[in-house]
Amino acid sequence: MSKLAWYSHEICFWHDPGPGSGYLPVGPGIEPLRQHAVDPDLRRAEGLVRLAGVLDHYTRVTPAPATDDDLLLVHVPEHLARVEAASALGAGDAGVYAYVNHHSAEAARVAAGACVQATTAVLDGRFDRAYCLVRPPGHHAEPDRAMALCLYNNVAIAARAAQRHGVRRVLVLDWDVHHGNGIQRTFYADPDVLYVSIHQEGLFPPASGLVTETGTGAGAGRTLNVPLPAGSGHEAYLAALSRLVAPAARTFRPELILVAAGVDASGHDxxxxxMCTSRTFHAMTVGMCALADELTDGRIVFVHEGGYSAWYQPTLVLAIAAAIAGLPAPPDPFLHSLEHLPGQRLRPQQSRVVEHLEAHHPMLARGGRSR
Ligand SMILES: [Zn+2]
Structure with a gap:
């Protein structure tokens, strides 16, 4: 029976990029509505997990803010100062499309702190698996700049904190629909962190997350990008997991697995x-927990990232939470709207990406198969 921890904090729900529409703030042609990344939506997700009885399987932990020492594992001091100053003004952009309010700097510190503390607790054996329901998200944040809603790079900081705590090899899987350029940049030359990103080809950032980006110097081969074409769904994601992530992980032999578990690859985002559904996120979570049981003594930490469907995000978080707890896929009232669509099947153009990486990526290509 796994010991499970659930890290969340009220202040993370108080971060809000401010009035706007879609992902843009109020400006020419933009009437005030609400931006997608409104974090009270995350409180609704936690509410559904509680109502379904799944939260009862977890020990609830209220995280403390990350210290400067934690944040400086990845970021430069000037970056911390910029985030704090923008938030102190109560509004504005802390970087590139990284809008903040009065609570954002504290929320970002707590989000990063949750990930550091969850990772440390799992490494110490206090828990086997942890889930961090945090905002703002992190995977676009680079060492010296906030980007695309991300202020501090929660998962990258957690990976560095794990190394500070004594483990060497960390596998980071990022299944957020966008490419985690900030995580990639942090570890691009690091041989001890294998960064795998499954994302929508060419979405964001532009020209980021190509199959040809595989690491540099001592980190050569330690970045594995899986840019699936738009329209990929259940079978394409599970093929990427079983045919790319799992074999690369077995070659790498991590001591800890971190998952940047955004839910914005859903068919309603x-x-x-x-085209992913709650079944896809449940199955991927089950697969990653099994991989952790096989390779890392069960040690795995999931961290929330993107997720912008106000109505579907709670169901997706519930599916991940249930899978971590070893429970079957929970009821999904929206499943009927997605599961019959042709995008759920593995299509040739999706298969080709998987086959290309199987044949050519340094962590996967072997013997006569590499060309
Ligand atoms: Zn995203």
Whole structure:
């Protein structure tokens, strides 16, 4: 029986990029409505997990804010100062499309702190698996700049904190629909962190997350990008997991697995064009927990990232939470709207990406198969 921890904090629900529409703030042609990343939506997700009885399987932990030492594992001091100053003004952009309110700097510190503390607790054996329901998200944040809603790079900081705590090899899987350029940049030359990203080809950032980006120097081969074409769904994601992530992980032999578990690759998300359902996220979570049981003594930490469908995000978080707890896929009232669509099947153009990486990526290509 796994010991499970659930890290969340009220302040993370108080971060809000402010009035706007879609992902843009109020400006020419933009009437005030609400931006997608409104974090009270995350409180609704936690509410559904509680109502379904799934939260009863977890020990609830209220995280403390990350210290400067934690944040400086990845970021430069000037970056911390910029985030704090923008938030102190109560509004504005802390970087590139990284809008903040009065609570954002504290929320971002707590989000990063949750990930550091969850990772440390799992490494110490206090828990086997942890889930961090945090905002703002992190995977676009680079060492020296906030980007696309992300202020501090929660997962990258957690990976560095794990190394500070004594483990060497960390596998980071990022299944957010966007490419995690900030995580990639942090570890691009690091041989001890294998960064795998499954994302929508060419979505965001532009020209980021190509199959040809595989690491540099000592980190050569330690970045594995899986840019699936728009319209990819259940079978394409599970093929990427079983045919790319799992074999690469077995070659790499991590001591800890971190998952940047955004839910914006769903078929109802306004920020991506993918087709995943709650069943996809449940199955991927089950697969990653099994991989952790096989390779890392069960040690795995899931961290929330993107997710912009106000109505579907709670169901997706519930599916991940249930899978971590070893429970079957929960009821999904929206499943009927997605599961019959042709995008759920593995299509040739999706298969080709998987086959290309199987044949050519340094962590996968072997013997006569590499050309
Ligand atoms: Zn995203």
């Amino acid at each position: 306004p920020m991506g064009r993918m």
